[in-house]
Amino acid sequence: MRAFACPTCQHLVFFHNSVCLHCQSPLGYDPDAATIVVMDPRRQCANITLAACNWLTAPVGRNGTGALCRCCALTRTRPQPNDGPAVAMWADVESAKRRLVYQLLDLGLPIDTLKFDLLSSADGPVVTGHRDGVITIDLAESDDAHREQVRTHLGEAYRTVLGHLRHEVGHYYWPILVRNDRLPACRSLFGDDQVDYTNALHHHYERGPEPDWQEHHVSAYATMHPWEDWAETFAHYLHIRDALQTAGSFGLRAFGPVPVPTAAADDLVATPRPDVGAALATIDALVTDWLALSYALNAMNRSMGKDDLYPFVLAPPVIAKLGFVHELVGSVRNRTVNR
Numbered sequence: 001m002r003a004f005a006c007p008t009c010q011h012l013v014f015f016h017n018s019v020c021l022h023c024q025s026p027l028g029y030d031p032d033a034a035t036i037v038v039m040d041p042r043r044q045c046a047n048i049t050l051a052a053c054n055w056l057t058a059p060v061g062r063n064g065t066g067a068l069c070r071c072c073a074l075t076r077t078r079p080q081p082n083d084g085p086a087v088a089m090w091a092d093v094e095s096a097k098r099r100l101v102y103q104l105l106d107l108g109l110p111i112d113t114l115k116f117d118l119l120s121s122a123d124g125p126v127v128t129g130h131r132d133g134v135i136t137i138d139l140a141e142s143d144d145a146h147r148e149q150v151r152t153h154l155g156e157a158y159r160t161v162l163g164h165l166r167h168e169v170g171h172y173y174w175p176i177l178v179r180n181d182r183l184p185a186c187r188s189l190f191g192d193d194q195v196d197y198t199n200a201l202h203h204h205y206e207r208g209p210e211p212d213w214q215e216h217h218v219s220a221y222a223t224m225h226p227w228e229d230w231a232e233t234f235a236h237y238l239h240i241r242d243a244l245q246t247a248g249s250f251g252l253r254a255f256g257p258v259p260v261p262t263a264a265a266d267d268l269v270a271t272p273r274p275d276v277g278a279a280l281a282t283i284d285a286l287v288t289d290w291l292a293l294s295y296a297l298n299a300m301n302r303s304m305g306k307d308d309l310y311p312f313v314l315a316p317p318v319i320a321k322l323g324f325v326h327e328l329v330g331s332v333r334n335r336t337v338n339r
Contacts, residue, residue, distance in 0.1 A: 001099065001242060002274055003249035004036040015102070016095065018054040028056045029098075031070050031105060045069040050081060051091040055098065071101040076134065077117040086120040092142035093118050096161040100169065103242055108333035114172055128164055130171035137164060155220070157311040163235060170234030171227065177328040178230075189321050190233075191226035200225040216317045233321045236312070237329070240290045240322075243310075247293055248274035254296040268292045283323035287314060 006013045006020040006027065013020055013036055017027050028039035040056065046068050047053040055069035067073075072094065079086035097116065104111050117136045119126045126138040140146045141161050151159035178186045187193065204224040213223045222232035246252075247270070256268025270292035291314065298308040314322070 001102070001246045001249070003246075007036065007038055015099070016052075016054060018048070018052070028054050029102075030056045031102075032058075034106065045072055047072045047094065050087060051094040053094065053098070071098050074101065074111065074114055074116055075118055076115045077119060079118075079120055079139070083120070086122065086139060089120065089139035089142040090118050093137055093139055093161055096142075096165055099162060099242075100165045100238075103238060104169070106245075107241070107329055109173065109329065110176065110332070114169070128168070130168045133172060135165070135168040135172065137161070137168070157219070163239075166235035166238045167231045169238075170231035173234065174227065174230055177325075177332065182328065185324065186230070187226070189317075189324055190229045193226040193230075195225060197225055197227065214313050215315050218312055218314065218318045218321075229321070233318070234325055237322050237325045239310075240286060244272040244286065244289055244293070245274050248272035252293070254292045256292065268295065270296070283319065283326040286326070287319055287322065290314075 001015055004013050004015065004017075005011065006023060006025055008025040009020060009023040011020060011022040013027060015029065015036075017036070018039070019026055026039040026041075027036050028043070029035075030037045037056070039054075043056040043059070045053040045055050045057055051072070053069060053072055055071055057067045057069050074097075075094070079090050081087060101111060113133050115134045117134055118139055119136060120139045122140075126140075127136065128138045128141065129136055141159075141164055147159055147161075150156075201224060204221075209217070209220045209223040213220055217223050217229060217232070218236050219232050222229040252270075252272070254268065254270040270289040272289045272293065294310040298310060301307065301309045
């Protein structure tokens with residue numbers, strides 16, 4: 001996420017701000033300009049109250065006052081306005097979804113056919129997942145206590161609403177990015193996606209991953225099936241890109257121990273840039289920055305008595321998979337730029 005300034009007084013504001021706390025200017029995020037602007041009341045999203053959405057709709061005359069912004073319009077199903085508890089959880093999920101959509105647009109990835117069903121499991125069973133371009137999210141995932149209970153039960157190192165969204169959108173992009181011509185290369189890295197998914201699912205939950213799974217996969221769940229390996233890898237690619245962009249925007253740097261004892265300490269140097277694009281850096285450069293930065297951030301978290309911010313290991317085979325995702329995302333950006 002980039003850092004933003006109030007267009008009126010130039011003080012720091014954040015992506016979710018609807019007002020500048022310094023000068024009280026009403027603010028909104030303009031997805032076309034990719035920046036925070038002074039809010040035009042005629043372009044307020046219809047979800048500004050229910051979901052605290054600060055995104056602007058398309059210019060007046062294109063779809064009129066009271067329309068949904070580009071992000072909210074992707075939600076196909078949501079709770080009824082009179083369902084207070086569900087609406088509160090839905091608003092939290094929409095907040096995470098805005099961050100997801102911001103990043104997808106920033107990377108130049110297509111979202112035109114992407115849809116979301118945001119459903120409350122209080123009304124019946126809800127299975128978080130993706131099917132035919134529709135991502136379904138159980139709104140209970142926005143409840144901290146519920147999510148932590150599930151995370152602990154499944155033995156997961158990390159579980160967030162944004163993480164769910166990034167994982168499921170990975171499934172959405174598999175047929176879009178991989179396509180037939182990249183399928184052999186994808187299978188050589190992730191495995192044969194033709195393996196029966198249901199059998200793989202049952203095997204995973206009955207026996208768990210192999211003891212050496214960290215040598216080949218970014219998470220235990222990624223071992224379940226090649227599709228899940230792709231989705232987990234795609235999600236981590238988005239994690240890394242977002243965190244590096246945020247660090248670059250705020251001028252964060254990591255330089256390892258001081259004084260530097262050996263030349264090997266170069267591996268502990270991170271100098272991320274906010275404008276780094278898919279075509280501007282290799283996966284090795286991104287991962288080098290990310291590892292150095294994550295070491296520092298994990299140490300900071302431990303200084304506050306918390307667990308590691310990024311509790312994952314990126315083994316060489318995982319980096320190769322990240323590189324494949326990086327290449328495909330870059331190819332989409334290049335096609336968009338060169339039109």
